[in-house]
Amino acid sequence: MYVLPRWSHPAILYLRPVQLPSRLIEAAVDQMATLPGIGRRTALRLVLHMLARDEDRVRDFAEAMVAMRSGVKPCGTCHNPTEEETCNLCANPHRDDATVCVVEDVRDLLALESIGEYRGLYHVLGGVISPMDGVGPADLTVDALVSRAAEGGIKEIILALPASMEGDTTAFYLAKRLVESECMLTTLARGVSVGEALQYADEATLSSSLLNRLPYKG
Amino acid sequence: MLLKHLHLVHFKNHSGADVSLGPQVNCFLGDNGSGKTNVLDAVHYLCFCKSYFNPIDGQNIAHGEPFMLVQGDFERLEVEERVSCGVKRGAKKQFKRNDKPYTRLADHIGRFPAVMIAPDDAALIQEGSEMRRKWMDAVISQYDRAYLDALIDVNKSLVQRNALLRYFAENRTFDASLLAPWDARIAPKAAVIAKARKAFVDDFLPGFLSTYAEISGGAEEVGLSLTTHVNDDPEAIAAKMHQAQDEDRRLRRTTVGIHKDDVVFTLGTHALKRFGSQGQQKSFVVALRLAQLAFIEQATGVKPILLLDDIFDKIDEKRVEALMKRVTNGTFGQVFITDTHLGRIPDMFASTGADVRVFEVHQGEVKVQTPSKA
Numbered sequence: 001m002y003v004l005p006r007w008s009h010p011a012i013l014y015l016r017p018v019q020l021p022s023r024l025i026e027a028a029v030d031q032m033a034t035l036p037g038i039g040r041r042t043a044l045r046l047v048l049h050m051l052a053r054d055e056d057r058v059r060d061f062a063e064a065m066v067a068m069r070s071g072v073k074p075c076g077t078c079h080n081p082t083e084e085e086t087c088n089l090c091a092n093p094h095r096d097d098a099t100v101c102v103v104e105d106v107r108d109l110l111a112l113e114s115i116g117e118y119r120g121l122y123h124v125l126g127g128v129i130s131p132m133d134g135v136g137p138a139d140l141t142v143d144a145l146v147s148r149a150a151e152g153g154i155k156e157i158i159l160a161l162p163a164s165m166e167g168d169t170t171a172f173y174l175a176k177r178l179v180e181s182e183c184m185l186t187t188l189a190r191g192v193s194v195g196e197a198l199q200y201a202d203e204a205t206l207s208s209s210l211l212n213r214l215p216y217k218g
Numbered sequence: 219m220l221l222k223h224l225h226l227v228h229f230k231n232h233s234g235a236d237v238s239l240g241p242q243v244n245c246f247l248g249d250n251g252s253g254k255t256n257v258l259d260a261v262h263y264l265c266f267c268k269s270y271f272n273p274i275d276g277q278n279i280a281h282g283e284p285f286m287l288v289q290g291d292f293e294r295l296e297v298e299e300r301v302s303c304g305v306k307r308g309a310k311k312q313f314k315r316n317d318k319p320y321t322r323l324a325d326h327i328g329r330f331p332a333v334m335i336a337p338d339d340a341a342l343i344q345e346g347s348e349m350r351r352k353w354m355d356a357v358i359s360q361y362d363r364a365y366l367d368a369l370i371d372v373n374k375s376l377v378q379r380n381a382l383l384r385y386f387a388e389n390r391t392f393d394a395s396l397l398a399p400w401d402a403r404i405a406p407k408a409a410v411i412a413k414a415r416k417a418f419v420d421d422f423l424p425g426f427l428s429t430y431a432e433i434s435g436g437a438e439e440v441g442l443s444l445t446t447h448v449n450d451d452p453e454a455i456a457a458k459m460h461q462a463q464d465e466d467r468r469l470r471r472t473t474v475g476i477h478k479d480d481v482v483f484t485l486g487t488h489a490l491k492r493f494g495s496q497g498q499q500k501s502f503v504v505a506l507r508l509a510q511l512a513f514i515e516q517a518t519g520v521k522p523i524l525l526l527d528d529i530f531d532k533i534d535e536k537r538v539e540a541l542m543k544r545v546t547n548g549t550f551g552q553v554f555i556t557d558t559h560l561g562r563i564p565d566m567f568a569s570t571g572a573d574v575r576v577f578e579v580h581q582g583e584v585k586v587q588t589p590s591k592a
Contacts, residue, residue, distance in 0.1 A: 129399070131382035136396065165374055165403065172399035203363070 020044075025051070077148065079124040079141045080109060089113075089121060096120045098155040102145065102174065104128055104162055112160065120158075123148065128166040129173060140170075142177065149181035159187045219330060219520045220552050221261060222298075223291040228283040229263075230256040231582035238586075239552070240575035243542075245563045246556045247587075248579035254556035257577075257584065258334070258525045261554060264290040264301045265332040265523065266356075267313050267323045275305045292330055294520060301330065324370065328360035331522035333511040337531045339503040343491050347480035354481060357510055358418050361517035365414045368407040372476065375404045380471045387470045394463065404475065405456040411476045413450035419443065419481070426509035433505050433537060440502060441484040448476060500533060504541075511550065521551035528556055535562075542566050 020026045025047060032043035050058050074080070075087035078100075082088070089095060099120030103109050109122050125140045137143075149157065159174060161167040175185055191209030192201045201209070226235040231253045246254040255271075259278075262270040269278050279286040289302040304312040313320045320326055342349050359366040379400040386392045423442055430440050448455045455475070459466075462474040483490040483502060490502060515521050529538055542563075544550065557563050560578075567574045576587040 129396075131378050131385055131396075134385070136382075136385070165371065165378070169378070169399040169403060172402055173395070176395060176398065204367070 074124070074141075078122045079126065079144065080122060081106060094119075098153065099158065100145075100148070100154050100156070101158040101160050103160050104167070108160065108162075120156075123157075125161075125170070128161060128164075128170040130166045137173065137177075142174065145174070146177050146181070149178055149183050154181070154183050156184045156186060157181075159185065161187075163190055219295075219523065220293045221264070221290050221523060222293055224257070224260060225287070225289040226257075226260055227285075227287040228280040229260055229286045229288050230278055230280060232256060232260075232584070233280060233283075233582055235582070235584045237577065237584050240573050241552060242573040243567060243575065244552070244554050245574065245576045246554070246579050246584070247558070247560050247563070247576065249558060252579045253582045253584075254558075254579045255336075255527050256582075257579065258527050258554050258556060260288045261290070261332060261523060261525060262334055263288045263303050264292075265330045267303065267311075267326055270334050270336065275311050276307055279305060279307060294330065299330075301326075324359075324366055327366065328363070328518065331360050331514045331518060331520055332525060333507050333514070333522050334525040334527065335504060335507045335529065336525075336527040339507070340496075340499055342503055342506070343483055343494070343499050347478075350481040351477070351479055354415060354418065354479075357422075357514065358414055360514050362414055365411060368410040372404055372407045372411065375400055375407075376472055376475070376477060379404070383466055383470045383472070386467060392467060397463065401456050401459045405459065406452040408448060408455050408476045409450045409452040412446060412448050412455070412479075415444060415446070415476070415479060416450065422509065422513055425512055426505060429509045429512070430502065430505035433501050433508075433533075433541075434498075438498065439486055440490070440505075441482075442506075443482050443484070444479060445482055446476070446479040447474060448479075497533075501537075504533060524550050524553045526553065526555045528558075530557065530559075530562075539566050542572075543570060 020029065028047045028050070029040065029043045032038060032046050033040050035043075038046070050061070071083050072081045073083075075082045075090055076085050077090045078087060080087040080089060084091070096119045100123050101112060101118065101120055102123045102125055103112065104125055104127060106124060109124060112118055112122075123141065123145050125142070125145070127135050127140050129135060129137060129140070148154070157178060159171045161171050171187060178185060189212060190205070191212060192198060192205060198206065220241055221239055224235070224237045224239060226232040226237075228234075231251075235257075237257070246257050248254050259269050259271060262268075263278075268275070272278055285304060285306040287302065287304045289300065292299045292301060300314075300316055302312075302314045302317075304314075306312075313323055313326060315326065315329075342353055355365075355369060359369070379397065382396060382400065419442065426442060427440070448458060458474045459472070462472075465473050483494075485494045485498060485502075490499060494502065511522050511524055529541075533541075555563055564574055564576055578585045578587050
């Protein structure tokens, strides 16, 4: 009999190719495990959950996925996902079309929308430049942004990219490409976060806050 | 700074050890493979968050055990601090100071300084420039946080820039506007590093020269200088990187920058690497380490721990004795020594009146030996 080594964790069992009771289950697990953040263990749990459901509900689930994939496409203007040619943000006449906020992906757009204060439009870049991961400007919607700016009518472009090395580099690259558009380029303020004690802020954050300090407005 | 107590669980061949240490000299004596050096390495772990010998944490866990723990009670600037490092197989290492885990290990480096002198040190002279840059980086990082941050940033940027150059070569394309953002990011940080390195070499040299003279008895003249093709002007660095673009494209990597710096060691007017004898090279490295210790103390106000592994491999008995005498006059703080010879080191200290604790190490067990009276 094979005795497990002392350090074996139950999870290790799932890393080994365990024979599943059915090929169909096996195929479903393989598919599920292709999702980000889902390992084989979780995939199996989710698949067994599906197996226990009514067949109709599983069909609804699968159909929702397929319908979503075939019905949603990027907005022709800002690349925000939409079912129409133009997304509801770009189509909204009450929004300020002279201001465009550039974000890495839809999640950042949603975060900015959730504050309910920004009234301008967006441009979803679809990632940031990272040669190591094989992502260059051609993989992003950079050209679309440049031609959008060249059309005129945009006064300000806000670069709301992540505060990482790749985010900064992308912002630098965009700034170079957007020079000719003569739009005002701004970037999000970077510094001590709201409610944070100064003593716990890291040095880079604190020095950025000090460097970009503002006139006191009371 | 003192390490008062060391606690090891499943660290290399130590299944469990509890050692109370003395404030001056701590000798670990035992046969080959008994685990003497592992005690020193445990101290290295606490000071630098990693092993001196094996960078893979999981391989420092005793065979067949699920985890390891290295814990030390320090006294630093009259404050007691507890540092612990736990590694579980398959999990990230947990490094804590006063029971609070670090989010960035870089925050710990330099807080508890130490200097190690080990038999493989001659590699510093023999091997490529990377070894010497690493040595310089390690010393400067122990007192200059901004330097370490800039270095990490430049290294990451270089990985990206080189990936881009490889992409250009593989796809037979080129776009200078894609390189520009990386140059713009690297140049100012490289300037910070270039400035710190130059200042370091200038400040370090006098102390090193006098230390070498003491060890060698003034027999020969040595030198140490920085070779670099960048200066501390960000614009000049950016311009040089721009100039080197064609060369970079051809070689598919960044050819100009602080990652090409080297420290040149000389003996008289010749390169120590080629013309120095084994003994001269060993003396050079020992002097380098000792000067490094004094330098760190001066820069941080904390006396580093000195770890001497198998010191007799390096220098003759007479010189070791001279070295040990300096321990007692307060040149060094706490010292950890290993030796295979049971009586040799304790005998050397017999006449100096130093506080010497002797530990016998046998198959991963550390036993206190009564101080020898000679």
